[in-house]
Amino acid sequence: MKEFINKIIAGDSIELLNKIPANSIDVTFADPPFNLKKKYSSYYDKLEMQEYVDWCEEWISEMVRVTKPSGSIFIHNIPKWLTYYSSILNKYSTFRHWISWDAPTAPMGKSLQPSHYGILYYVKDINQTKFYELRYPHKRSRKSGYLLKDYGGKKQLLHPFGPLVSDVWADIHRIKHNKYRDEHPCQLPIHLLERLILMSTDESDIILDPFMGTGTTAIAAKRLGRNYIGFEIDPNYVSNAKNKLLYEKPISKIGEYWVSFFLNNIVSLRNIDWDGLSKFYSLPNDNRDIDHTQIEFIDKKKILKHFEFVLNGNGKSKQNSPLLEICDSA
Numbered sequence: 001m002k003e004f005i006n007k008i009i010a011g012d013s014i015e016l017l018n019k020i021p022a023n024s025i026d027v028t029f030a031d032p033p034f035n036l037k038k039k040y041s042s043y044y045d046k047l048e049m050q051e052y053v054d055w056c057e058e059w060i061s062e063m064v065r066v067t068k069p070s071g072s073i074f075i076h077n078i079p080k081w082l083t084y085y086s087s088i089l090n091k092y093s094t095f096r097h098w099i100s101w102d103a104p105t106a107p108m109g110k111s112l113q114p115s116h117y118g119i120l121y122y123v124k125d126i127n128q129t130k131f132y133e134l135r136y137p138h139k140r141s142r143k144s145g146y147l148l149k150d151y152g153g154k155k156q157l158l159h160p161f162g163p164l165v166s167d168v169w170a171d172i173h174r175i176k177h178n179k180y181r182d183e184h185p186c187q188l189p190i191h192l193l194e195r196l197i198l199m200s201t202d203e204s205d206i207i208l209d210p211f212m213g214t215g216t217t218a219i220a221a222k223r224l225g226r227n228y229i230g231f232e233i234d235p236n237y238v239s240n241a242k243n244k245l246l247y248e249k250p251i252s253k254i255g256e257y258w259v260s261f262f263l264n265n266i267v268s269l270r271n272i273d274w275d276g277l278s279k280f281y282s283l284p285n286d287n288r289d290i291d292h293t294q295i296e297f298i299d300k301k302k303i304l305k306h307f308e309f310v311l312n313g314n315g316k317s318k319q320n321s322p323l324l325e326i327c328d329s330a
């Protein structure tokens, strides 16, 4: 196992998964080719339907085999393929959630406009599984700053940071600007992976992604102080991901609490960490003020000073890096 830890290895996912011992990985996450004729540089993304489903069953059963009894299995795809994946996963593991990631996709002709991707969330043993409730920031009107949701007479009960994360994720956007993308047709946002990792793992756990692409899962894992194993068939994608990882550090935390950042805000935190994290915020005396005013860090300047964009090798600014670790201001 040691030879795989914190490595991205060029090769076929099934062959490489075969080399991983059973019950050794905390979380397996896959974002496989969608079989939609996407333009990958060394992979033909259009198999016959049954051929594709049979191939998926091979790597899905391997993912379950290598996952620990306390571990989770996540698979991202369009709903069509997830229906097939579910019937495969139901044989080997236990359904937990279908996470709907609200993100518009390409029109498909005579159909409803597809507007979400799914992330299947299965666990190996429901009695041993690790799970942490998460919170995300309240949604507000850009103009007025007021909460979009009307809490009526319950404003006093508002959580200062934001609601618990549900199985519909509408607050994480696809990477829209080319300047934030690599040369890859389907790069996921880092904070999407960070949310999954915060929800299902502890520090130093191992996350395996058999279709690593641009390295998103590995970057999220590294920023959050976890270990990763990645497989990717395309040697160019492998070297791009490895280069990016050289600049990453396990620094996405405030005090002793791992958090996920995007732009200047925390976008996911663990509910159990709120007591500790709240000490970094200036909280209103009257909870009802949260209705119109977002809470701010006490030492915003100091915290944001540590915030920087990651520059990759060719000088393009990419998805933003998290804040550096802030240990001494609680």
Ligand SMILES: C[S@@+](CC[C@H](N)C(=O)[O-])C[C@H]1O[C@@H](n2cnc3c(N)ncnc32)[C@H](O)[C@@H]1O
Residues within 6 Å of the ligand: 011, 012, 013, 014, 031, 032, 033, 034, 040, 042, 043, 184, 186, 187, 188, 189, 210, 211, 212, 213, 214, 215, 216, 217, 231, 232, 233, 234, 237
């Ligand atoms: C949907 S993309 C993953 C994108 C990734 N989540 C990201 O954020 O960059 C699927 C990846 O699987 C890779 N791939 C296709 N067949 C493979 C195989 N048999 N073994 C390993 N990787 C494979 C493709 O080259 C592609 O990079």
